[in-house]
């Protein structure tokens with residue numbers, strides 16, 4: 001018998017230009033398909049794939065964008081080192097059955113002379129907005145461009161980037177953009193560490209230390225369940241965990257209103273706990289709702 005290998009994992013179609021993307025979208029629309037969009041910066045992991053699966057389940061045609069967006073990185077951040085793994089990403093997406101991958105070039109998104117930016121909503125000002133000046137301006141600008149190009153019905157984002165999901169929701173509402181934003185739960189490693197493309201920067205000892213973020217969030221949930229509602233006392237206990245594990249660069253440990261991200265003094269079931277810290281040179285973020293343990 002001839003040695004025949006049958007592959008069921010077809011690679012998704014890859015396009016790199018706006019024209020190709022628009023043509024593919026027009027064809028899908030002409031077929032009456034609903035379109036789902038999952039914007040990513042690549043180096044795909046289970047968190048990204050959960051957005052893709054949500055889109056595949058809810059829409060007829062799923063587009064994944066892969067673009068390491070330079071305008072959302074600060075001058076001293078990791079833009080140069082950020083992992084770029086397009087081939088592996090396409091393999092991972094083959095197993096899901098994605099329809100189209102859009103991986104534009106920098107010049108494709110920001111051609112010579114580009115100078116129009118989207119001023120992010122108020123909810124961008126706190127937390128990440130304080131620590132990463134200009135970050136959300138880059139996010140809103142690229143996401144609005146991707147929305148314009150993909151003309152999707154639904155866009156999928158992760159709760160892992162809680163503030164980002166609020167920023168996008170407000171942008172869509174304030175600018176009347178005709179797209180539905182869905183936020184998918186944070187996907188974690190078996191020990192609780194939130195999946196992140198940046199986890200691959202961590203050495204083995206740092207990987208252990210990184211668990212502190214999740215442990216601090218769980219501590220907040222536990223303390224609330226035990227009847228503690230004073231935000232200052234809870235954040236003090238959370239900060240102790242960071243000290244105990246020698247994580248010295250903590251950008252914030254916050255208990256905030258889930259819609260405005262303003263700090264709360266007395267916490268409630270809806271309060272969101274958010275943390276950001278450097279483990280070695282790697283900046284990690286995580287969050288969880290106090291009342292519902294995801």
Ligand code: AMP
Nearest residue numbers: 040041042047157158160161186187195
């Ligand atoms: P990024 O590639 O980091 O820009 O992330 C692209 C999208 O994937 C964003 O909507 C993120 O919130 C989402 N995402 C990243 N990590 C996770 C995770 N662990 N669980 C769920 N969604 C995630």
